[in-house]
Amino acid sequence: MPLWKIYHPVDAFTAxxxxxxxxxxxxLYARLPKFYVGxxxxxxxxxxxxxxxxxxxxxxxxxxxxIARTLPSAEAKERWIKISDEAxxxxxxxxxxxxxxxxxxxxxxxxxxxxxxxxxxxxxxxxRWIMENRPTPYVTGxx
Amino acid sequence: MPLWKIYHPVDAFTAxxxxxxxxxxxxLYARLPKFYVGxxxxxxxxxxxxxxxxxxxxxxxxxxxxIARTLPSAEAKERWIKISDEAxxxxxxxxxxxxxxxxxxxxxxxxxxxxxxxxxxxxxxxxRWIMENRPTPYVTGxx
Amino acid sequence: MPLWKIYHPVDAFTAxxxxxxxxxxxxLYARLPKFYVGxxxxxxxxxxxxxxxxxxxxxxxxxxxxIARTLPSAEAKERWIKISDEAxxxxxxxxxxxxxxxxxxxxxxxxxxxxxxxxxxxxxxxxRWIMENRPTPYVTGxx
Numbered sequence: 001m002p003l004w005k006i007y008h009p010v011d012a013f014t015a016x017x018x019x020x021x022x023x024x025x026x027x028l029y030a031r032l033p034k035f036y037v038g039x040x041x042x043x044x045x046x047x048x049x050x051x052x053x054x055x056x057x058x059x060x061x062x063x064x065x066x067i068a069r070t071l072p073s074a075e076a077k078e079r080w081i082k083i084s085d086e087a088x089x090x091x092x093x094x095x096x097x098x099x100x101x102x103x104x105x106x107x108x109x110x111x112x113x114x115x116x117x118x119x120x121x122x123x124x125x126x127x128r129w130i131m132e133n134r135p136t137p138y139v140t141g142x143x
Numbered sequence: 144m145p146l147w148k149i150y151h152p153v154d155a156f157t158a159x160x161x162x163x164x165x166x167x168x169x170x171l172y173a174r175l176p177k178f179y180v181g182x183x184x185x186x187x188x189x190x191x192x193x194x195x196x197x198x199x200x201x202x203x204x205x206x207x208x209x210i211a212r213t214l215p216s217a218e219a220k221e222r223w224i225k226i227s228d229e230a231x232x233x234x235x236x237x238x239x240x241x242x243x244x245x246x247x248x249x250x251x252x253x254x255x256x257x258x259x260x261x262x263x264x265x266x267x268x269x270x271r272w273i274m275e276n277r278p279t280p281y282v283t284g285x286x
Numbered sequence: 287m288p289l290w291k292i293y294h295p296v297d298a299f300t301a302x303x304x305x306x307x308x309x310x311x312x313x314l315y316a317r318l319p320k321f322y323v324g325x326x327x328x329x330x331x332x333x334x335x336x337x338x339x340x341x342x343x344x345x346x347x348x349x350x351x352x353i354a355r356t357l358p359s360a361e362a363k364e365r366w367i368k369i370s371d372e373a374x375x376x377x378x379x380x381x382x383x384x385x386x387x388x389x390x391x392x393x394x395x396x397x398x399x400x401x402x403x404x405x406x407x408x409x410x411x412x413x414r415w416i417m418e419n420r421p422t423p424y425v426t427g428x429x
Contacts, residue, residue, distance in 0.1 A: 048183065052169055052276065053166035053170075065390070104253070110389035112386065190305070192325070194321050194323070204324055221403070236401065245353050245396060247392040
């Protein structure tokens with residue numbers, strides 16, 4: 001969590017662009033272990049993306065799954081959408097691409113990293129994962 | 144909303160096929176702004192798609208996220224599945240492909256187009272978006 | 287159901303590897319018709335996958351949608367995660383890849399195979415689909 005899938009035109013982003021954009025996205029999730037944040041870029045060839053039935057070649061479509069946390073209120077959701085749009089703007093809006101994104105929230109209990117189930121939100125174990133920035137075993141039920 | 148991802152064999156569809164199929168899919172959502180409807184085609188290379196553990200090379204697998212609306216009843220869902228199957232049949236069933244699709248419904252509040260949160264269902268703002276077929280700013284809370 | 291999407295480094299798996307891994311995944315769902323189990327492998331080119339804002343080239347990221355069944359309890363979920371990790375380990379963990387997976391559960395009523403809505407869980411019709419390993423018409427409402 002989260003997993004961002006970014007569908008974009010061929011050659012829209014350099015390797016450096018992608019790393020910077022992934023870094024900005026990772027920055028959104030400052031309360032989580034950094035290694036929770038996955039971003040996959042995928043080029044969409046010409047004549048393979050349609051909006052309203054018409055082919056588009058300047059569109060960036062982002063699909064996100066949130067797993068570790070759910071946004072608890074209308075205000076939190078509104079704020080999240082706003083800061084997400086700000087995070088991606090320099091590489092998308094400011095370059096003249098059209099864009100759209102949507103987020104789904106999927107079950108915390110159906111998630112595994114390196115064979116380990118991530119520790120509960122805000123637990124001592126999660127704090128350790130944040131500090132060490134890698135998944136390490138822990139005993140379920142201990143604080 | 145909606146986002147359709149269509150996984151298909153290499154060279155299954157020409158650019159013209161894809162545009163026609165995307166047009167038929169867009170036609171399903173006549174009550175929404177046309178530009179809400181996104182369709183991404185993705186070729187799956189040989190030996191990369193398995194059904195029941197066996198490689199398949201004539202299978203079209205469709206995954207859909209609905210965001211703007213949820214289907215309110217068993218009857219509405221049944222009808223939607225039926226008209227979706229009819230919409231895609233000329234390019235899939237009638238060409239001898241096997242196929243499967245499934246739809247998820249994701250949160251309306253976690254969705255953004257061009258930095259704007261889409262207006263509520265059936266609002267005056269949505270009617271304007273339908274008429275103009277593009278997202279334009281509006282003041283939340285006004286009718 | 288289920289649909290497994292496996293994002294992996296270029297050339298991580300041979301065709302034979304993929305078939306064996308898809309077979310192990312199919313084996314997890316022994317109570318379902320085999321043809322319910324779809325597995326799509328997708329290569330992620332270099333500089334296109336980031337974890338924690340850093341490019342990774344040895345990471346396998348799996349995203350799963352469950353449709354036919356929902357896992358009914360915390361115990362069932364924990365067990366499922368465990369056996370899933372065991373099923374994929376020989377081709378991922380044991381080869382030195384890092385990995386992560388997550389599962390979403392999507393609506394049974396929004397799913398169609400070959401133009402047919404799959405029969406209810408554990409129904410006589412489902413038993414026939416298991417035995418024949420293909421979707422065949424049935425009359426809704428009959429046992």
